[in-house]
Amino acid sequence: MNAIQSFHIDPMVPYSVKMTRLHAGGESTNIIPGNASFVLDLRAQTNSAINLLADKVEQRILAIGNLYGTEIGCVRVGQTMAAEVSPEARDIVAVSIVNILGEDALAPDIVTAGGEDFHYYTAVRPSLKATMLGLGCGVSPGLHHPKMTFDRSTLFDGMRILVSAVMKACELIGK
Incomplete structure (x- = not known):
């Protein structure tokens, strides 16, 4: 180490x-x-x-x-992919957040070194435009903790934001 x-x-x-x-x-x-x-x-x-x-x-x-003078073998098993955020997708979601919850709900971007399974999508299909959406749902005591809790009502806000983002993306594709 x-x-x-x-x-x-x-x-x-x-x-x-x-x-x-x-x-x-x-x-x-x-x-x-x-x-x-x-x-x-x-x-x-x-x-x-x-x-x-x-x-x-x-x-x-x-x-x-x-x-x-000893043999040490290395085997790469899987890879944690980074979040590669598309500025276009980020802007679509930002507009949707403001439209649904108001300007005060739009927080500054954060950059993460964390990895999620869905980050593979853009690695496998580079033409995809992706971003991340954080709901600010009061996670406690921490993400992935076995006793994690969060405000489940924010899931409905997330749903409305995503529907708005999909509709906005469809409008842009139709242009």
């Missing part, structure tokens, strides 16, 4: 590398294991940064193996 965390990519692009699983040995605590496996979670704000990050992590892992 020290070798992996000692390199840097563009400091203006948030990224992280976390070990989320390490397994070595069996049940007995007095045996030095002959092999181990680990899983790393890589995240970055952009897809180009995540690709660079993955390459650098793999280079470091292989270099550590060479340094100690």
Whole structure:
């Protein structure tokens, strides 16, 4: 982990590398294991940064193996895609938020290094225009927490915003 965390990519692009699983040995605590496996979670704000990050992590892992004369294999399993926001889609949703909830409901954009499954859509189909919509629904104690709660009434606001956005996008396509 020290070798992996000692390199840097563009400091203006948030990224992280976390070990989320390490397994070595069996049940007995007095045996030095002959092999181990680990899983790393890589995240970055952009897809180009995540690709660079993955390459650098793999280079470091292989270099550590060479340094100690041992074989360390790397297998990339899946990829966390970054949110690639389309300015056109963002503007459509912003207009819809203002139309449905008023100017005060439109919050400034946030940039996230988080990843979601639906970010694959634009990676697989680059012609798609995508954005994200945050409802401000009072999530507590935090997203993905097992006891997470939120104001479910905001789902209806989200539904109305999305319907408005789809109608606006259809108008633009029809032009």
